[in-house]
Amino acid sequence: MSKLYSELSEIYEAMYATFIDYKEEYNFYSQILSKYNKTSVLEIGSGTGNLSKLFSENGFNYLGLDLSVEMLEIAKRKNPNNLFVEGDMRNFKLEKLVSSALITGRSISYLLKNEDVNLAFKSIHDNLEEGGLFCFDFIDANRFIPEILSGETIIHKASFRGEHYMRESTWRLNLNYGMDLIWDSKYSKETEAGYKEIGKDTETARSFTKNEMELFLAINNFDILEIIDRQTYAFPTYVMVAKKR
DSSP states (O other), X not given: OOGGXXXXXXHHHHHHHHHSOHHHHHHHHHHHHHHTTOOEEEEETOTTOTTHXXXXXXXXXXXXEESOHHHHHHHHHHOTTSEEEEOBTTBOOOSSOEEEXXXXXXXXXXXXXXXXXXXXXXXXXXXXXXXXXXXXXXXXHHHHHXXXXXOOOEEEEEEETTEEEEEEEEEEEOOSSSXXXXXXXXXXXXXXXXXXXXXXXXXXXXXXXXXXXXXXXXXXXXXXXXXXXXXXXXXXXXXXXXEEO
16 A cells, blocks of 8 residues: 555645545536436545545435545544445445445556456445446546656645645656556655655556456446546546446
8 A cells, every 4th residue: 555545644635635626526426426316325445535525415325435544544533424444445345235336536546457456346346236336537548658758757736724735746657567657756845944855655556548447347247338538637537437237
Protein backbone atom coordinates (compact mmCIF):
# COMPACT_ATOMS: atom_id res chain seq x y z
CA MET A 1 0.00 0.00 0.00
CA SER A 2 1.21 3.49 -0.83
CA LYS A 3 2.59 5.59 2.06
CA LEU A 4 0.14 8.28 0.97
CA TYR A 5 -2.75 6.15 2.27
CA SER A 6 -1.08 5.09 5.53
CA GLU A 7 1.77 7.17 7.00
CA LEU A 8 0.77 10.27 5.01
CA SER A 9 -3.00 9.92 5.39
CA GLU A 10 -3.37 13.31 7.07
CA ILE A 11 -1.42 14.94 4.23
CA TYR A 12 -3.69 13.17 1.75
CA GLU A 13 -6.70 14.63 3.54
CA ALA A 14 -5.27 18.15 3.39
CA MET A 15 -4.13 18.04 -0.23
CA TYR A 16 -6.95 16.19 -1.94
CA ALA A 17 -9.65 18.23 -0.22
CA THR A 18 -8.63 21.03 -2.57
CA PHE A 19 -7.44 19.02 -5.60
CA ILE A 20 -10.78 17.30 -6.05
CA ASP A 21 -14.22 18.91 -6.08
CA TYR A 22 -16.05 16.25 -4.08
CA LYS A 23 -19.43 17.89 -4.58
CA GLU A 24 -18.92 17.63 -8.33
CA GLU A 25 -17.79 14.02 -7.90
CA TYR A 26 -20.91 13.26 -5.90
CA ASN A 27 -23.18 14.92 -8.46
CA PHE A 28 -21.58 12.97 -11.31
CA TYR A 29 -21.88 9.54 -9.68
CA SER A 30 -25.24 10.11 -7.98
CA GLN A 31 -26.79 11.03 -11.33
CA ILE A 32 -25.61 7.71 -12.75
CA LEU A 33 -27.02 5.79 -9.77
CA SER A 34 -30.33 7.63 -9.95
CA LYS A 35 -30.56 7.06 -13.70
CA TYR A 36 -30.57 3.31 -13.04
CA ASN A 37 -32.75 3.54 -9.90
CA LYS A 38 -30.07 2.43 -7.41
CA THR A 39 -30.48 3.48 -3.78
CA SER A 40 -27.81 1.48 -1.94
CA VAL A 41 -24.17 2.09 -2.77
CA LEU A 42 -20.87 0.51 -1.82
CA GLU A 43 -17.95 2.89 -2.32
CA ILE A 44 -14.79 0.84 -2.76
CA GLY A 45 -11.66 2.80 -1.89
CA SER A 46 -13.73 5.20 0.21
CA GLY A 47 -10.58 6.81 1.63
CA THR A 48 -11.13 9.56 4.18
CA GLY A 49 -14.89 9.64 3.57
CA ASN A 50 -15.22 12.80 1.51
CA LEU A 51 -18.11 11.39 -0.56
CA SER A 52 -19.71 9.50 2.30
CA LYS A 53 -21.58 12.39 3.88
CA LEU A 54 -22.95 13.58 0.54
CA PHE A 55 -24.36 10.17 -0.33
CA SER A 56 -26.00 9.60 3.06
CA GLU A 57 -27.41 13.13 3.28
CA ASN A 58 -29.11 12.65 -0.06
CA GLY A 59 -30.94 9.44 0.78
CA PHE A 60 -28.52 6.74 -0.35
CA ASN A 61 -27.92 3.72 1.85
CA TYR A 62 -24.13 4.09 2.01
CA LEU A 63 -21.31 1.68 2.87
CA GLY A 64 -17.60 2.49 2.51
CA LEU A 65 -14.83 -0.08 2.09
CA ASP A 66 -11.10 0.65 2.23
CA LEU A 67 -7.88 -1.26 2.86
CA SER A 68 -6.21 1.53 4.85
CA VAL A 69 -6.93 1.57 8.59
CA GLU A 70 -5.53 5.09 8.83
CA MET A 71 -7.84 6.40 6.11
CA LEU A 72 -10.84 4.68 7.69
CA GLU A 73 -10.09 6.28 11.06
CA ILE A 74 -10.33 9.73 9.45
CA ALA A 75 -13.51 8.74 7.57
CA LYS A 76 -15.22 7.50 10.73
CA ARG A 77 -14.20 10.62 12.63
CA LYS A 78 -15.74 12.81 9.93
CA ASN A 79 -18.82 10.63 9.40
CA PRO A 80 -19.65 8.95 12.73
CA ASN A 81 -23.12 7.88 11.60
CA ASN A 82 -22.00 6.11 8.43
CA LEU A 83 -20.80 2.55 8.08
CA PHE A 84 -17.25 1.75 6.96
CA VAL A 85 -15.50 -1.60 6.78
CA GLU A 86 -11.88 -2.56 6.30
CA GLY A 87 -11.41 -4.78 3.29
CA ASP A 88 -9.46 -5.63 0.16
CA MET A 89 -11.42 -5.08 -3.05
CA ARG A 90 -9.88 -8.28 -4.42
CA ASN A 91 -11.46 -10.44 -1.73
CA PHE A 92 -14.37 -9.23 0.38
CA LYS A 93 -17.79 -10.47 1.43
CA LEU A 94 -20.52 -8.15 2.67
CA GLU A 95 -23.22 -9.17 5.12
CA LYS A 96 -25.85 -7.98 2.63
CA LEU A 97 -25.79 -7.57 -1.15
CA VAL A 98 -25.86 -4.01 -2.50
CA SER A 99 -27.57 -2.61 -5.57
CA SER A 100 -24.52 -0.66 -6.76
CA ALA A 101 -20.75 -0.48 -6.32
CA LEU A 102 -18.45 2.42 -7.15
CA ILE A 103 -14.68 2.67 -7.45
CA THR A 104 -13.92 6.39 -7.68
CA GLY A 105 -10.73 8.44 -7.79
CA ARG A 106 -9.06 6.06 -10.26
CA SER A 107 -8.37 3.68 -7.35
CA ILE A 108 -8.48 0.81 -9.81
CA SER A 109 -4.99 1.97 -10.86
CA TYR A 110 -3.57 0.11 -7.86
CA LEU A 111 -4.72 -3.24 -9.24
CA LEU A 112 -1.46 -3.87 -11.05
CA LYS A 113 -1.72 -7.47 -12.22
CA ASN A 114 -4.42 -8.86 -14.48
CA GLU A 115 -5.14 -11.35 -11.69
CA ASP A 116 -5.78 -8.46 -9.28
CA VAL A 117 -8.30 -6.85 -11.63
CA ASN A 118 -10.02 -10.17 -12.24
CA LEU A 119 -10.27 -10.99 -8.53
CA ALA A 120 -11.69 -7.53 -7.75
CA PHE A 121 -14.31 -7.74 -10.49
CA LYS A 122 -15.32 -11.21 -9.33
CA SER A 123 -15.67 -10.06 -5.69
CA ILE A 124 -17.75 -7.07 -6.77
CA HIS A 125 -19.97 -9.29 -8.93
CA ASP A 126 -20.51 -11.64 -5.98
CA ASN A 127 -21.56 -8.78 -3.66
CA LEU A 128 -24.04 -7.16 -6.04
CA GLU A 129 -27.72 -7.91 -6.28
CA GLU A 130 -28.99 -9.39 -9.53
CA GLY A 131 -28.88 -6.60 -12.10
CA GLY A 132 -26.67 -4.54 -9.77
CA LEU A 133 -24.68 -1.61 -11.12
CA PHE A 134 -20.88 -1.43 -11.20
CA CYS A 135 -19.30 1.94 -12.01
CA PHE A 136 -15.61 2.90 -11.98
CA ASP A 137 -13.11 5.23 -13.60
CA PHE A 138 -9.63 4.51 -14.92
CA ILE A 139 -6.70 6.38 -16.44
CA ASP A 140 -6.74 6.10 -20.22
CA ALA A 141 -3.35 4.71 -21.27
CA ASN A 142 -3.69 5.90 -24.87
CA ARG A 143 -3.80 9.54 -23.80
CA PHE A 144 -1.85 9.57 -20.54
CA ILE A 145 1.27 7.61 -21.54
CA PRO A 146 2.29 10.11 -24.28
CA GLU A 147 1.72 13.00 -21.82
CA ILE A 148 4.33 11.78 -19.34
CA LEU A 149 7.13 10.81 -21.73
CA SER A 150 8.73 14.26 -21.39
CA GLY A 151 9.56 13.55 -17.75
CA GLU A 152 8.31 16.99 -16.76
CA THR A 153 7.69 17.69 -13.07
CA ILE A 154 4.03 18.49 -12.41
CA ILE A 155 3.33 20.90 -9.54
CA HIS A 156 0.03 21.17 -7.69
CA LYS A 157 -0.56 23.74 -4.97
CA ALA A 158 -3.44 23.68 -2.52
CA SER A 159 -4.67 25.54 0.56
CA PHE A 160 -6.55 23.83 3.35
CA ARG A 161 -7.56 25.20 6.78
CA GLY A 162 -5.24 28.16 6.41
CA GLU A 163 -2.19 26.11 5.46
CA HIS A 164 -0.54 26.06 2.02
CA TYR A 165 0.77 22.84 0.48
CA MET A 166 2.61 21.81 -2.67
CA ARG A 167 3.02 18.47 -4.42
CA GLU A 168 5.75 17.86 -6.99
CA SER A 169 5.12 14.78 -9.15
CA THR A 170 7.12 12.92 -11.77
CA TRP A 171 6.04 9.85 -13.71
CA ARG A 172 8.23 7.08 -15.16
CA LEU A 173 7.18 4.18 -17.34
CA ASN A 174 7.47 0.83 -15.58
CA LEU A 175 5.73 -1.66 -17.94
CA ASN A 176 6.11 -4.63 -15.59
CA TYR A 177 2.38 -5.32 -15.45
CA GLY A 178 0.91 -3.50 -18.45
CA MET A 179 0.85 0.21 -19.14
CA ASP A 180 1.94 0.92 -15.57
CA LEU A 181 4.00 3.77 -14.18
CA ILE A 182 6.06 4.74 -11.18
CA TRP A 183 4.81 7.94 -9.54
CA ASP A 184 7.32 9.84 -7.39
CA SER A 185 5.82 12.66 -5.35
CA LYS A 186 7.17 15.11 -2.79
CA TYR A 187 4.85 16.99 -0.43
CA SER A 188 5.78 20.34 1.10
CA LYS A 189 4.16 22.84 3.44
CA GLU A 190 4.69 26.59 3.27
CA THR A 191 6.60 28.19 6.15
CA GLU A 192 8.04 31.67 6.69
CA ALA A 193 11.28 30.40 5.15
CA GLY A 194 9.53 28.92 2.11
CA TYR A 195 8.17 25.47 1.36
CA LYS A 196 9.47 22.74 3.68
CA GLU A 197 9.28 19.05 2.74
CA ILE A 198 6.85 17.07 4.91
CA GLY A 199 6.76 13.73 3.10
CA LYS A 200 7.66 11.69 0.04
CA ASP A 201 5.87 8.86 -1.68
CA THR A 202 6.67 6.44 -4.48
CA GLU A 203 4.02 4.16 -5.86
CA THR A 204 3.26 2.09 -8.90
CA ALA A 205 0.00 2.76 -10.72
CA ARG A 206 -1.54 1.22 -13.81
CA SER A 207 -3.32 2.86 -16.70
CA PHE A 208 -5.59 0.81 -18.95
CA THR A 209 -6.92 0.83 -22.46
CA LYS A 210 -10.66 0.90 -23.00
CA ASN A 211 -10.51 -2.49 -24.69
CA GLU A 212 -8.77 -4.06 -21.67
CA MET A 213 -11.59 -2.94 -19.39
CA GLU A 214 -14.25 -4.14 -21.81
CA LEU A 215 -12.65 -7.59 -21.73
CA PHE A 216 -12.30 -7.71 -17.92
CA LEU A 217 -16.01 -6.87 -17.59
CA ALA A 218 -17.02 -9.49 -20.14
CA ILE A 219 -14.92 -12.17 -18.42
CA ASN A 220 -16.67 -11.44 -15.12
CA ASN A 221 -20.24 -11.43 -16.45
CA PHE A 222 -20.94 -7.72 -16.65
CA ASP A 223 -22.80 -6.04 -19.50
CA ILE A 224 -21.58 -2.54 -20.37
CA LEU A 225 -24.28 0.13 -20.25
CA GLU A 226 -22.20 3.28 -20.83
CA ILE A 227 -18.62 4.41 -21.43
CA ILE A 228 -18.14 8.05 -20.46
CA ASP A 229 -15.12 10.12 -21.51
CA ARG A 230 -14.22 12.30 -18.53
CA GLN A 231 -11.29 14.62 -17.84
CA THR A 232 -10.47 14.67 -14.13
CA TYR A 233 -8.24 17.15 -12.31
CA ALA A 234 -5.00 15.52 -13.47
CA PHE A 235 -5.82 12.61 -15.76
CA PRO A 236 -7.71 11.73 -18.93
CA THR A 237 -10.14 9.02 -17.83
CA TYR A 238 -13.00 6.84 -18.90
CA VAL A 239 -15.90 5.90 -16.65
CA MET A 240 -17.41 2.45 -17.19
CA VAL A 241 -21.02 1.77 -16.20
CA ALA A 242 -21.91 -1.92 -16.23
CA LYS A 243 -24.68 -4.24 -15.02
CA LYS A 244 -24.32 -7.60 -13.33
CA ARG A 245 -25.42 -10.34 -15.67
